[in-house]
Amino acid sequence: MYQTVGHHAIDLYAEAMALPLYRRTIRGRSLDTRQVYTKCEGDEVEDLYELLKLVKEKEEVEGISVGAILSDYQRIRVENVCKRLNLQPLAYLWQRNQEDLLREMISSNIQAMIIKVAALGLDPDKHLGKTLDQVEPYLIELSKKYGVHVCGEGGEYETFTLDCPLFKK
Template sequence: MNKRVALSWSGGKDSCLALDVLKGKGVDVVCLITTVPRELGRTFGHGEKMSLVKLQGKALNVPVEFIPCTFENYTSSFEAVLKKVKEDYCLDGIAFGDLYLDGHREWGEKVAEAANLEAVYPLWGKKEEALHALQTFIDSGYQATVIRIREDVLDETWLGKNLDLSFLEDIQKTEICPMGESGEYHTFVFDGPLFNKKIVLTQPEIISFETTKKLEFHQYELQEKEMIDG
């Protein structure tokens, strides 16, 4: 029997690439898990609308489980809901899309252990391999756009850029991690090989926060994908 895992899902390139790798290895990704701090009413980290993450789940045909929490009880909330999700989906493990930050992995292993689950890191490697990881994502056929940037390292011209060969070239001219592993930029994946439908994003608006800027889409919908004759 294939291993059954939940995948910690941000909606961005890292978690999508992790999903692709897991599926390629025959792992059964039975649900996506996304945290939503009550202080934000949006996803943790990316600050994305829950409705957009739900669209990704529909497009991928994988159910999304939201974990309501507060910044103060983030870990305990995650552990409590994870235990319930484990029972609901008969999980063997939980997967994360982290690349190389030890602190992130230690946290993931801690919450997995609390739920008596295996912690799975399909993308784990060295910091020096981040550029290769970005190349892998671009070559994979998935489509993602930059939706959030840290203003101390990138300006707003990066918002709305799609992850393509031009992006790969431009990111190497900066000093940041090519994959934005420290939150330098965040992305939203809207199409790709595992997507049954494409997410069309329109009416963008740039919103400023204390240290970041975000690209907010006011209109979005699922669209049937064109069939390519083989």
């Protein structure tokens, strides 16, 4: 459920946006893999619950943004945690057309670099270190040819954002 590639640099996001950063070690693992999640001691979702509970206590947080585009698994688990903490889940990307979304990210000056590849047609020697605007036409071609998710929603690739309008420095 969690992206771990590049996690060692997450503190740079908080610094760039001038926001506090809250982290918690994920001690649990994926135990309840059913479509509808039920609270389960030792599940990784409970680590998220404890972290968001702390954030809610320390900050004036009323909602949590979910980056899932297609993953019911992720969205449902975040919604479960939000419901239990009386927080509003915000899933603005949910079921968006991925080609449109990728173009919007690029036109919004989000500079995201590919830091992991794991799909047919994506070659570490050619694609690692490239930004989304550099590979957009190729990702669309792979989508049409092999069904690759243009935004990497199926784990085809992972990115790290180098710059975006939210960054203050």
